[in-house]
Amino acid sequence: MSQRHTAVPAELRSRADADALIDAGYCPIPPREILDTIGGKWAIQLIVASARGPMRFTELERLIEGISRRMLTLTLRHLERDGLLKRTVYPTVPPKVEYEATPMALELYEAMLVLTNWSRRHSACVARSREDYDARQAS
Amino acid sequence: MSQRHTAVPAELRSRADADALIDAGYCPIPPREILDTIGGKWAIQLIVASARGPMRFTELERLIEGISRRMLTLTLRHLERDGLLKRTVYPTVPPKVEYEATPMALELYEAMLVLTNWSRRHSACVARSREDYDARQAS
DNA sequence: CTGGATCCCCACTGATACTG
DNA sequence: CAGTATCAGTGGGGATCCAG
DSSP: OOOOOOOOOOOOOSHHHHHHHHHTTOOOOTHHHHHHHHOSSSHHHHHHHTSSSOEEHHHHHHHHSSOOHHHHHHHHHHHHHTTSEEEEEEOOSSOEEEEEEOHHHHHHHHHHHHHHHHHHHHHHHHHHHHHHHHHHHHO | OOOOOOOOOOOOOSHHHHHHHHHTTOOOOTHHHHHHHHOSSSHHHHHHHTSSSOEEHHHHHHHHSSOOHHHHHHHHHHHHHTTSEEEEEEOOSSOEEEEEEOHHHHHHHHHHHHHHHHHHHHHHHHHHHHHHHHHHHHO
């Protein structure tokens, strides 16, 4: 735990580059902290959905598709607690509550795009690898 | 599902930029697939540990600290199946098995650094947000 | 409309013991 | 050395009902 950290250049491709990063003290272990935050089944979708502007509870419920009322509430609370969503209550009747991604969440979203990019570049390769692996197991 | 995707520039800061990205069809929903792969408790640590070169089973077991033999095996199998680790068996006695991160895994590792960077920039903010939130709940 | 409360399931994880 | 097998605990997540 608690290793040193420095600013990260991060446009590299080779094994040597990765070596250099590790030697420089880049410790990707803290991602556990991030993964605990956004690793939930719905967190990312909620951030994306509320990235364009205020979204109401029911809007999100309809948009996310498959999410239960319980998990919607829980995940929203979690994200709000972490400062990733701003919750605004309008004391009207019936009540109206809006959720909106904070700037910090938008940056996280942009960071996620790098992972998305990786996924897109390699998903086929991963799928093929799985097939090969499963085929070998069958034999 | 199955939205369009395009190459990603991804050096932006504003809400408008995020809007532009979403409009352009960047769908960060697939990260679920990534998160299922690396969201495990030990996956990232194993990738990092085996990023510098071949690592033996027992080496990893000692290095990771806290991992059980069972989870080490399971996670290694999972990563191998996805093509993120290469497993090499030397039919000697006693047996010798080496695990090494593939180029694809190294790229993933580099992508994770972006998230790590986000975490480092905002961890204090998140912590403060949590304190505020919890304080409000207490009242 | 926006949740809170409750019950339940099961996948992930850990602990321990055994083996080629 | 490098696993496998088995049992048990925990928590995330779903279903349902209730309430301000």
